[in-house]
Amino acid sequence: MPSPTATKHSKRDEIVEIASLLFYRQGYGATGIKQIIEQAGIAKGTFYTHFKSKEDLGVEWLKSRHIQWNTWLNDSLKPAEASGAKVLAAFTFLASWLKESNYRGCAFLNTMAETPDASSPMRREVVEHKRQLHQTFQSLMADHFKNEDVSEEFVIQKAGAAFLLFEGALVETQNFEDPLPITVALKEVQSMLQFKNHKS
C-alpha cells in the first residue's frame, strides 16, 4: 500500500513543471503567465493563489531545476568508480544532456544573461547553483589527487580550471549547437588528471 504522499503531485508542482519547460525553452522573460495557465488549464487568479508573482515562480523553477540537474549529474557520475573518472564522466554527461535539451544550454546561465541585477532572487539561485557545481569539481579533484604529492593550491587550480572548461564547453556547445567544444574540454581535463605522473 503506497503512501499517499508518494504520488503527491499538487497543482502547485504541476504549474512549476509546466513553467519549467516553457522557461527553459523560450526563456523566462519571453514566457508569459498566460501561456503557463493555458497549458495548465487553470484561471489567471488560480496562478496567483499558488505564487505571489512571476518572479516567485521563477525562483521555484530554478530551485527545482537545481535539484533535478544535480540528480542527472550525480546519476551520470555514479557508474564511474574513481574520482578522476567521475570528472571525465561529467563531460560525457554534459554532451548527452545538451544534445537531449536541443542545445538550449544551461537554465541558470540563460537566466543570468537576462537578469542584470545580481542581487535579485533569481540570480541568487544562479550563483548558488554554480557555486555548488564548482564545489563538486573541487571535491572530485581533491579526492583524485589525495595520494599525490601536490599542493592544495594545485588541486584548487585544477578544479577551477576543470569547472571553467566545463562552463566554457557548455556555452559554446550551446552556441555552435555542436558538441565539439566538449571533446576539447574533456581532452584537456584528461591531461590535467594525468599530470600527477609528471611530478614523480
Add this chain to the structure above:
Amino acid sequence: MPSPTATKHSKRDEIVEIASLLFYRQGYGATGIKQIIEQAGIAKGTFYTHFKSKEDLGVEWLKSRHIQWNTWLNDSLKPAEASGAKVLAAFTFLASWLKESNYRGCAFLNTMAETPDASSPMRREVVEHKRQLHQTFQSLMADHFKNEDVSEEFVIQKAGAAFLLFEGALVETQNFEDPLPITVALKEVQSMLQFKNHKS
C-alpha cells in the same frame, strides 16, 4: 574639402549607439523601442524609416559591437610582442573589460541566452563572433608553437582549451561578479604555453 565619411555620424548610427548601451545594460528583450527613441529624441516612425524592425536594429547592434569589442581586444594585445604573451594579455583584457562593464558580461552570450533559435539573424552574429574569437586563439597558438615539435592537433587542442577557459572565465566572472575565475584561467593557460619545454 572634407571627406563625407569622415564626420559620418548619421542618425542611424546615433540610434545604434544609444540602443547598444541599453541592449547591453538591460538586455535586448528587456529594452523597448520607446526607450530608445526617447533617448534618441526621435519619433516612432522615424525609427522605422531607419530600421525595418527591432531585430534589424539588434543585428546592427551586434555587428557594431563585434567591431568595437575586437578593437578593444586587439588594442590590448598589441603591447605584447610574443604570441604567447598576447594570449595571456587576452585574459588581462578580459578582467579589465568585465570590471568596467560592471560585470554585465558578453553581449553575444547574453543575446544567445535569450535567443533560442540558432538560425535567427541575431544568433548568426553571435556564432560568427565566437567563431572569430576562437580563430584568434588558434592563430596566436599556432604562432606560439610554430618552432616547436608539436602536432597541428596539439595546437588546435590548446587553442580550443584556451578559448573555452576564456569563455568559462567570462561567464563565471559575470555570475560571481568577481574576477577570480579569470586568474584561474590565466594560470592554466600559462602552464599550457610553457608546455613546449617539456617536449624538447
Add this chain to the structure above:
Amino acid sequence: MPSPTATKHSKRDEIVEIASLLFYRQGYGATGIKQIIEQAGIAKGTFYTHFKSKEDLGVEWLKSRHIQWNTWLNDSLKPAEASGAKVLAAFTFLASWLKESNYRGCAFLNTMAETPDASSPMRREVVEHKRQLHQTFQSLMADHFKNEDVSEEFVIQKAGAAFLLFEGALVETQNFEDPLPITVALKEVQSMLQFKNHKS
C-alpha cells in the same frame, strides 16, 4: 463566573476593527479584502462566514464608527456646562480630532464621495450619521436660546448654520491640512451665540 459578553471581542469585531483602520486611511474602495484578512490573520473563506459581502463589512464599519465618533464628540462636550459652550467645544473637538487623524477627514463624507447611489446601504449610514449630528446642533441651540425671545425658526436657522460651518470647516481643514477654517467657523458660531443679546 464572568458574563460571556463582558470580554466579547469576537473575531467578527476584530475584523471590523482592522477594516476600520484601513477603510479610513485608504478609503473603502482602495482597500481590498485581501489586505484585511492578512492583517486579521484569517482565511478568505472565514471572512465570508462573518460577512456576506464587502459592502456588508462597510456598513458595519460605518455603524461602529458612528458610535465611536459620537462617543468622542460627547466626551468632548461633557466638560462644557452651558449648551452654548458645548457648541463651541464641538469645534475644538473638530480641530483636535482632525489633527490626530492626520487630516484624513470624515469617514462618512469620504464614503459619500465614492458612493454615488444615495440609496445604497452604506450611503444610508452616512445620511443617518449626519442627520443625527445636525440634530445634536439643534438640541444644543434650542437649549442655548430657550430663555431668549427668539422664534423656533431662528433656532433652526442658527443650528443649521452651525452645522454647515462645522461641515465646511471639516472638509476644508481636510483639504488644506490646516485647522484655520475651524478657527473661522468657531468665531462665526461664537458671534451667532451672542446674537441673543442684540435681540433684547
Add this chain to the structure above:
Amino acid sequence: MPSPTATKHSKRDEIVEIASLLFYRQGYGATGIKQIIEQAGIAKGTFYTHFKSKEDLGVEWLKSRHIQWNTWLNDSLKPAEASGAKVLAAFTFLASWLKESNYRGCAFLNTMAETPDASSPMRREVVEHKRQLHQTFQSLMADHFKNEDVSEEFVIQKAGAAFLLFEGALVETQNFEDPLPITVALKEVQSMLQFKNHKS
C-alpha cells in the same frame, strides 16, 4: 469662413470630455480605462499615446473642470450688480448646479475624499481650486464692505464664513439630496451682508 481652430476638437480633448463624465458620475477610482476607451471608440494603446497614465488624465479632468466650473459660477454671478448680490447669487447657482448634476456633488471634494495623499498631483488641483474659490469670496466681501467702517479682519472672517457655509451646504445637499442646506446657508450669508448696518 470659420477658422480651423475654432472647432478644434482633438481626440485628446474628446477623451477628457468622456472621462470627465465618467469620473464625475462614478468617481475616479471606480472608473476604469476600459470604460473610457470603449465610450471613446479607441484602442487601449491609443489612450496611452495621449496620456502617460490614468492619473495624468485625472489631472487633466480636474484642470478642465476647474475652468468649466468657474465659468458656470462667474456666468451666474454676472447678472448681479452689487458684490453682495453676487455672493448670494453664488448660493443660487449652487442649488441649480447640484440639482442639475443629480446631487453628485463637487468633483474636487469627491476626489479629495478618495485621495489621501495631499501632495499627489490630483490633490494639488483640489487645493488650488478651493483656494481660488475662497479667494473669490474674499474679493466679493471686500468689495461689499469697502465703504463700511469695518476692519480687514472682519472682512476676512465673513468671507471665510461664507466660503465654509458654501462648502458645508454643498456636501450636505449632496448627502441629503435636498437643497435645504443651501437655503439655510443663504439666509445666514444674507444676515452677514446686512451686518454693516449694525455697525453704523
Add this chain to the structure above:
DNA sequence: AATGAATGAGCCTTCATTCAT
C-alpha cells in the same frame, strides 16, 4: 525623411466572491 496617432494583443497583477473540504 520625419512625425506621432492608432492598433490590439499582450504584459503582470488584483478584484470580490464561491465552494468543496
Add this chain to the structure above:
DNA sequence: CATGAATGAAGGCTCATTCAT
C-alpha cells in the same frame, strides 16, 4: 467554523509595428 483553491473579469499599462500626413 475555518480553510484556501478556484474563478474570470477587470485593473493599469507596454509592446512592436503601421500608416496617413
